[in-house]
Amino acid sequence: MSNEKKNPYQYDPFDYNPHEINRSSFPFFNYGTHSIQDPQNLHGFESDHPNSSFMSFTDCLHGSMDYNTLSKAFDMSCSSSEVISPQLDHENSKNQQAAAAAGVGDHSVGTSTTENPSTPNSSVSSSSNEAAGSHEHEDSEKKKKEKQPKVAVCDEAAGDEEDKSKKGSKAKKKEKRQREPRFAFLTKSEVDHLEDGYRWRKYGQKAVKNSPYPRSYYRCTTQKCVVKKRVERSFQDPSIVITTYEGQHNHQCPATLRGNLNLNAVGMLSPNPLLTSASLNGSARFQHEFLTQFLPMNNQLQLQLQSHHHQDDHQASNSMIYSNLVAPHPHHHHQQHQRQQRQQLHVPDYGLLQDLVPSFGHKQEP
DNA sequence: CGTATTTGACCGGCGC
């Protein structure tokens, strides 16, 4: 029977159609072409961060999955603090699904298969914010402010530890755990679990509909950290691994810490993770930059894309960048030695791609 | 022995 269809889930970003992309450009590019109303914004971004003119998968993770930062960095008119609309997605499930079926859609993400032989891996990532709960029961703006990412994190963390009776019991269930925006990364890699510097505990695995590959669910092992991630292999391109992150870490990246690199990052010194997160607010980008340079990365190329959907304006803005990723330590003792070479993908149109991370001579692995 | 993973059961949301 057919398959793709009743899954208007926001997950469809993964339904991307390689073919489409292969063609020449990413679907969303076309789609969001006009959406990128601030091309200069991008430029600004670049110039603003000469050092780290890119944002990598790991960066996002480490630096902080700050949606604000992300959105800012990526695109968005972002001038406003409420860049990311809390929700999107399923509202037009139909549209999306149709689009997905067609192979196009704001959600569609593609991997550029343009990687040359020398390019071991390339990946794409996309982020989607979704509100959780019941779709749209809230209007667009309004509490988006309240649910500030950082705040949310703190709040969530605290709440989590506080009670959380079990599921289904009773009491305060009014607050369904809203799921935070998710950032998906498509990475071309043979190994599924990409090392990102954090420790993850696997808590589930489910078969993916229409796909022979299962989806694994991971949770950050750091206490109080509710960040989750799921990993699955693309059905269309087995060589591509889709990693979706949800939430922001309220602590420093362990890998970075143990790095011999001296980090005076604020967060690092903070004995209290919570505090860190709090302070993150202000120094988020600082950290971001910082981490960016110290991330242990092997040589996987990664492309990141972000797409925002405005309910009101179903216009999606997307940007992408790519960076190096870390290859996990395979069970095999010897993994192909990775050489640090920065790869550059060519993006049509707005070529938001930036070269990432100068090669890193030493890599530290957890 | 402590911890991470495996894996089927379970839950809540949603479509019909």
Add this chain to the structure above:
DNA sequence: GCGCCGGTCAAATACG
């Protein structure tokens, strides 16, 4: 109300 489904829990197991 029922069944499908994605997501999560947690007991059992594997690992070191």
